[in-house]
Amino acid sequence: MPSKEVYSWLRTRFFPHMWCPGCGHGIIMHSLFRALVDLKKDQSNTVIASGIGCSSRMPGYIDACTLHTTHGRSLGFATGIKMVKPEMTVIDVMGDGDCSAIGGNHFIHACRRNIDITAIVMNNNIYGMTGGQASPTTPGGALATTAPYGAVDPTFDLCRLAEGAGATFVARSTIANPKQAEKYIVDGIKHKGFSVVEIISSCHTQFGRKNNRRTPISNIEFLKSATVTKEKAKDMSPEELYGKIVVGEFVNKTAAEYTEQYLAMTKKVREG
Amino acid sequence: MGKVAFWQGNEALAMGALAAGCRFFGGYPITPSTEIAEKMAEELPKLDGRFIQMEDEISAIAATIGASIAGSKALTATSGPGFSLKQENLGLAYEAEIPIVVVDVMRGGPSTGLPTKAGQQDVMQARWGTHGDHGTIAYAPSSVEECYTMAIEAFNAAEKYRQPVLIMSDAEIGHMREKIEIPDPEDIRISNRKKPTVEMDKFVPYKADPEDDIPPMASFGDGYRWHVTGLTHNDWGFPTNNADEIEKKMTRLMRKIDRFRDDIVRYDTESVEDADILVVSYGSVARSSSRAVKDARARGMKVGHFRPITLWPFPDKELEKLARKVKTIIVPELNCGQMVLEVERAVHGKSRVIPMELVNGDLFHPKDILEKISQEVR
Numbered sequence: 310m311p312s313k314e315v316y317s318w319l320r321t322r323f324f325p326h327m328w329c330p331g332c333g334h335g336i337i338m339h340s341l342f343r344a345l346v347d348l349k350k351d352q353s354n355t356v357i358a359s360g361i362g363c364s365s366r367m368p369g370y371i372d373a374c375t376l377h378t379t380h381g382r383s384l385g386f387a388t389g390i391k392m393v394k395p396e397m398t399v400i401d402v403m404g405d406g407d408c409s410a411i412g413g414n415h416f417i418h419a420c421r422r423n424i425d426i427t428a429i430v431m432n433n434n435i436y437g438m439t440g441g442q443a444s445p446t447t448p449g450g451a452l453a454t455t456a457p458y459g460a461v462d463p464t465f466d467l468c469r470l471a472e473g474a475g476a477t478f479v480a481r482s483t484i485a486n487p488k489q490a491e492k493y494i495v496d497g498i499k500h501k502g503f504s505v506v507e508i509i510s511s512c513h514t515q516f517g518r519k520n521n522r523r524t525p526i527s528n529i530e531f532l533k534s535a536t537v538t539k540e541k542a543k544d545m546s547p548e549e550l551y552g553k554i555v556v557g558e559f560v561n562k563t564a565a566e567y568t569e570q571y572l573a574m575t576k577k578v579r580e581g
Numbered sequence: 582m583g584k585v586a587f588w589q590g591n592e593a594l595a596m597g598a599l600a601a602g603c604r605f606f607g608g609y610p611i612t613p614s615t616e617i618a619e620k621m622a623e624e625l626p627k628l629d630g631r632f633i634q635m636e637d638e639i640s641a642i643a644a645t646i647g648a649s650i651a652g653s654k655a656l657t658a659t660s661g662p663g664f665s666l667k668q669e670n671l672g673l674a675y676e677a678e679i680p681i682v683v684v685d686v687m688r689g690g691p692s693t694g695l696p697t698k699a700g701q702q703d704v705m706q707a708r709w710g711t712h713g714d715h716g717t718i719a720y721a722p723s724s725v726e727e728c729y730t731m732a733i734e735a736f737n738a739a740e741k742y743r744q745p746v747l748i749m750s751d752a753e754i755g756h757m758r759e760k761i762e763i764p765d766p767e768d769i770r771i772s773n774r775k776k777p778t779v780e781m782d783k784f785v786p787y788k789a790d791p792e793d794d795i796p797p798m799a800s801f802g803d804g805y806r807w808h809v810t811g812l813t814h815n816d817w818g819f820p821t822n823n824a825d826e827i828e829k830k831m832t833r834l835m836r837k838i839d840r841f842r843d844d845i846v847r848y849d850t851e852s853v854e855d856a857d858i859l860v861v862s863y864g865s866v867a868r869s870s871s872r873a874v875k876d877a878r879a880r881g882m883k884v885g886h887f888r889p890i891t892l893w894p895f896p897d898k899e900l901e902k903l904a905r906k907v908k909t910i911i912v913p914e915l916n917c918g919q920m921v922l923e924v925e926r927a928v929h930g931k932s933r934v935i936p937m938e939l940v941n942g943d944l945f946h947p948k949d950i951l952e953k954i955s956q957e958v959r
Contacts, residue, residue, distance in 0.1 A: 323808075352806055354802060358647075373806055374807070375808045376809035377809065378643065378811060382639060382643045382669075384643075385607075385642075385643025385670075386643045386646055388635070388643075389647025389651065389655070390647040390801055391647075392644070392647075392648060393605060393648045393651035397651075414636055571633075578626040578627055579627060
């Protein structure tokens, strides 16, 4: 049950939600709700955008200005909104395939542009909605309907990808630590520039079914056991880090924000 | 009368869009449309507008739709391959009823085709490019001046009917320079989208006015909270699997264009009153046809010209009326016979329809069309 202070953000008209009972995405939505309440955001001036997939249904459940777009393209829509109304808080929720496969190009360019949008990547390592196909973050060897003998493709580290592409705030947490997830979402929204908050989620229905994590609780237990803090990871060897999830804040730096720069340029043009 | 300018078609199109109130351009460079982006990049900052060069055509139309949702009149421009890439999000704009204007400066195809040569090979892509059913409004300019006025008309239609509107220009029109007369701003009619007038808690985002089948549209950031989705949705904007709600949505989407068909359709005629032969052509080809018809008339041949200005909806009723009087209709096109199919459909066998196809990168010389007319007279 969500805590009472977030009730005003629930779009109860839209319920019941379509996520499987015990889906990790609900924990992320609750963390996002709490972050928005913490930050005292105005619902009519908050945009929640999404692409396609289980993750993408989240905006429908949130009473704000919400849009559910096409697979991988949500950052483009969010960019257009932010350009026209830079005063609005713009949050983009996406899945792992949404962000790094079909939307990979849009993701790296949003990082490079440093536009003030917070991207929350709900990484459950699988295409859940379409029935459990491998995604770019499916761990090597893991089973999926399109990887029946184990995934051969190397996996993407989304935080390192975001850092390399120029995102000015990058952090990772898991659904096993919702308070930390909430803190990073708060920090990401407060941060001026493009923020990436990757939250490792779980899909017991499609991923767990084939990979020995059949229940919601077994996923939480797995995430707890696999999580290593950034500080601790510093002293660990690559062999020790294999299969681990490193959490923490990886990037937090100041750089010129895109809409501010654009508006300063237009002001200069108009004033001659 | 307003000022006179010597502009390129693409430039005139950009300036017309600005005159219509367009204040956002999301683009990605592609020949032969690029000058539209370049002009918008130069002019929009002066008007406190926004220009953004995105990473590809897909995100360019995404940003354009986003800008419209945030309340801006928004434009994107491209050419054949880019138009193919935009189709996915174009479909979302039809489904979610977001007004935008998309310009396709057509070139030869398929694939990368002929980037610097005019073509009319995207006519069917304009109608059926994205998956799913929807009404289409697509204009085709034949002159630089028309690029300017048509941009205004396209924005007015997008705002009025709350959906994407296409301008199917071509490389010849886009890159040609001509003298144009720019109308005075006070002589320009501007339409703006209907806004909700009810309180936020009474706002039902897709509840259409029965008078026109068009729901009022709130902008993000104006105090209204609503949900935009590419899923088939009910009046509340929420996804639905209910057969009645699905049918209601689909029929309204089609009906809102059907019922205003006569207001949307535009065409032009020349010397048709006593014609035995009719040439039907649009875009840059219409210029050659017009010359050919004049030359044929000077030689005593009874020939007229019919120019669809809206390719979609196609002026079928209007053409059928003429088809009852003429014996032959000649349809020159820079493709392998795309619009000739519509012409055949419209005339219901009342006159003989002769296609004229040209896809070698050249333009129709008026002499070629005159020759064809002469053959029919003989």
